Amino acid sequence: MSTVPYVVRRRQRAASARRWLVALAFILPALAFYGLVVLRPLVDAVRISFYDWDGFGPPTDYVGLDNYRKAFDDPLFWTSLKHNLVWMAISLPLVVGLGLLSAVLLAGRIRGRTMLRTLYFLPVVQASAVIALAWRWVYSPIGPVTTGLDKSGLGFLTNDDGWVGNPSWALPSVAVAAAWAGFGFSMVIFLAGIQGIDPALYDAVEVDGAGAWQRFRYVTMPGLRSVTTTVLVLGVIGSFLVFDLLYILTPNGGVIQSTQVLGTLLFYRAFSHNEFGYGAALSVVLMVIIFALSWLYLMVRERRD
């Protein structure tokens, strides 16, 4: 039995409740906004996924799990999923590798460090449409880059069908463009992580005679473990959310659907085919895949730790 008098305990509870109310008052606007723009559409998407809905008027034709069955029976769904995995396999190493390399270089005392950091980060803050238009110009078969390469005897670097017109090269080409646009973000995260590593550790290994590679391997990499996890998880999520560059550089799913990914597929089915219910089902499947992959990675990571 508590020794604190009842009246006092009641006052404590009242004080605690008041503190909760104050806290709630502060977070309520943001929570309301989050609920409105994130949770509500999420719930709506799940609800719509159970309807055969053409986007006009309210959804009335309830079909249960038919849209999900349709997805699993649709060959284009599996092709799109495969493309997302290929995208991940290409862009993730580039984004992480380039980001880490540039962070390690820029963490040192080199001339023009600030300017270089700004330059590398610049594509991150550009609108995707701008990035896409710039790379369209790069990849254009009649553009100055291709023409210049042809004229200077480096024609082997171009592609007969054009990079985005060749079904085998279209997806990797756009993935490279995306990696160029995105590595600056991972660079900034890695840089912050490197700056968080205790300099005394570097001094210690230097005293033991460690070279640059050993310092990187035995001090920097372990120190960046949690940061790397963050970058990788964000990269995995980004690989499945990819949409804008593909939509602009390779419209309508690309040459013979060679760049169709889940994000573009659900948009295409919803807005070009008036299959909003099916599009919503695809978006739910996409959400589940992203969630599962991120969770899986974090579990594996935790076990290893």
Place this chain on the structure above:
Amino acid sequence: MKRLGLPFSGARFPAGSVRRRLEGQPTQVDGSAKGGEVSSRKAIRHLGVALLLALVVAASALAASKSASTKSAESQVLNVWDYGANPKVSKAFDSIWRSFEKAHPGVTIKRRSFGGGSDFDTVFTTAMAAGKGPDIWTATVSSPDTRVSIKRGLVLDLTPYYCKYHWGDKLARNQIGLSTVKDKFYGVPDGIESLVVFYNKDVFRQLGVTVPKTWAQLMGIVAKAKAKGLTPISLGNIEKWPGTQWISALVANGIGAKGEESLLFGNGHWTQPGVVGALKRWVELSKAGAFPKAAISMSFDEGISLFARKKAPMFFIGSFVLAGPTAEIFTNPNVGVFLLPSWNPKIPTQATESSGNGWIVNAKTKNPTLAAEALNYLQFNPASQRILFEQVADVLAAKVPNVNSFKVSAQLKQIFALNNSKRPNNVALSYLDELISVDLGAAIQDDTQALQLGKKDPQQVAAEWDKLWTKARQEGDTLSRTGLPKC
């Protein structure tokens, strides 16, 4: 007791109560200092509630007044969505609507313009789903999207106005049928477009060639242009729809206007020799190097650029290029026009005509009569017709008696003459993708690229298309010629 060194200790709060709070001890309720604390918190809370209430009341009052003013204004405003983003086209539409407003005091036309290739469909579908669609918008009745809208009861039946304004006497007959679904008239057709080959006269002179009348002559020009290091026919097919326009014309030349009628509205099949032959000609053109090396990677704009820079003497496209941002290139006096010669010796060269767009009225508009009147003014008023022809290069589906007096480009006049020379039996439809199901349209887009790359063969493609078309027929997702609307 450890000194906490707090900056405010003793300034506003009794030091004792602060200390006790920080040490986790209960504070005393009694005492004037504590009473003062409680009352100030109460005051803040009351103020907060009062502010929140005031905000809610103000917002409601604002919404109510907006609704009242909107309500009174709604009956006077028509929202029109069009593809008039180009400044010249926009100016033309504005001048028509301003004179309509002058003739109808109290009426305001509010336009929202989109550029070609923009996300009109996405914005429109979203707006309609939210109940915020326009009163009037531009679309073709025969397009898959509009057919869905009609099925859903979202498109106004214009038959009463068709009868009232005698549109049946004023419109080209072959276009009325495409705007009719189950004997009801759903859209005023506009912007007749024809598929033609634009050519550069200078380059033709340099090559020593003249306008081809047969397929063999066309392939001869292709060979000569290639030998001179030129790209014979410019094409940018990354967006896929330019390829479908080629297929439309090749199929028209393969089966003729009657064959097309049977295919689209009757029981015709895509596996017939005329269609398979059309696909074979498409492959033949690609293999012969008629198109740019990486046509599949090039955008439509890049295709135009090659033609404009005289790197390609020919460009095959719809006559819509005579308006808008490309007008300057294609109305150049050095540019001529000819019909794509037929490849099928049994079928004469076909002209093609389709309504590139039309005008649809929202079934939920609060002003149906006003909307119909606006369309009547836009399409059938002589002054509007002149503006649309001269400034928008819009070939109206309406019969325009004095069209020869209009100041239109030489190229447009040439197209009129060519099409008229093919009437009545050799004028087919231009845009197949506007007249078929969405799935078949998507397949045609992908397969034109697959054929270019040699990934599929014509027989295989025709069989797949036929399967999709049979499915569309079974689902009722095809057009049917039901005759003219009944007054």
